[in-house]
Amino acid sequence: MDELKGDCANCFGLCCVALPFAKSADFAATKDAGTPCRNLLADHRCGIHDSLRQKGYPGCTVYDCFGAGQRVSQTVFRGNDWRAGEREKMFAVFPVVRQLHELLWYLAEARRLDPHRDLDDAYAEVEQHTVAEPDDILRLDVAEIRAKVNVLLLRTSERLRSSAKSYRGADLIGARLRNKNLTSADFRGAYLIGADLTNADLSRADMIGADLRGAELSGADLSTCLFLTQPQVNAARGNARTKLPPSLTRPSHWNASPSKRR
Template identity: 60%
Template sequence: MSEQISERARLSGDCARCFGLCCVALPFAASADFAFAKPAGTPCRNLGGDHRCGIHAELRQKGFNGCTVYDCFGAGQQVSQVTFDGRDWRGGSGAEARRMFDAFLVVRQLHELLWYLTEALGLAAARPVHADLRTALRKTGELALGTPEELAALDVAAQRREVDVLLLRTSELARAGVRGRKKDRRGADLMGARLRGADLRGASLRGAYLIAADLTGADLRHADLIGADLRDADLRDADLTGAFFLTQPQLDAARGDAGTRLPASVTRPVHWTAAAL
């Protein structure tokens, strides 16, 4: 367990050790999540010379909900301090900056896989595939440590497919112990669905669209939530105890309260408490 906690800490964003890569490398369009549009490779106008966001404490109020639910899984500091050995994109050529941004996009995906693999190894029910999970964890970690050239040439999609086979098997093993019929809602369109008090114990909600769904009081214990879109989903009084493959960005995008029961892998979003005041 201590090894898992240590790995999770390493896979958490540390903005103080990053050169604001997510604020430059990523594009966004003017929408409910972003107050204005920005192309990839262009610094956000809110990014200061110290690589800090000038409106960080007011992102939601200023119309940047999208920023509040983003997590680089530690890719920012990895690329800034390790891949490019502490070299700031602002001090190099345009080509060097683009190499850094491209590397960030690749490492972010690999670190997300590392997060899932680390969680899978913490599930006792997945013991039959622990050896394969450790092998995948080691390989993915080594890929994330590649040079900018190696990262640029990497087939990330192929690595994701390889890891996903193991994560799917992990899900099947972890949900097998849940009594009763387990719902399969993989990739389901449940946007705005009325699921208040629904029994979703051990359900597969992999990639399900739960945008603005009413999950008030729903039982989501031991559900697989990998890739589920929980934007604006109402999780008040819902029970997510033992739910797995749930990331902090997913939870941050949802709505909940003090009555929402959460797995140990995530923390209760601060804005949930603020909304209740």
């Protein structure tokens, strides 16, 4: 799924310009939509990419465009830089395509886990939207597209999970779930902020939309989780014993800041 991974070398720094953020624990400064981040270099690279957390920008480390940046830059706008091109339109198109690329990532994962023709057809349909003309993209009803895709993702989840254990949308902020057997549980949209999942077994758990900010995953088994994304993992805490799906990367800050919980 390389086309669904951010390729900053082929993007015009869209996430660093088009999107807004407010000064908070996640960002050291406030930035308006359409205004370049103070750390953006002339070549569209981030000047503090290797030290974002240390410089007060952990929010950037948990963001993923799922490849939308290069799609918009190189395909939709045919390699025309926003500095000399259709600036406002490009900035409006980017978040729409980002949502579509996230859906493509989930569909690609579903196809890998449980191949079906309906998933293939849905992937092709959504992908076609991402290469349309800018005005056509801006006219899309993304909520309607997401609803159609969600039906297929739910069907895939139900086929792959053997448990009816559901925590869908549950408030599990700070919950103590260490050493729990959570195999095949449904955590879609659950709030797991700061939850203690140390050594928990999350095999085949559905993690779509689960908020894992600050969640403790040391020793947890997420190796066969359904629909777990890199941003979710980046937002959590873990260690060398945390088991991740082979498609995801162990965040560098896990090694730099090992858990102190026991």
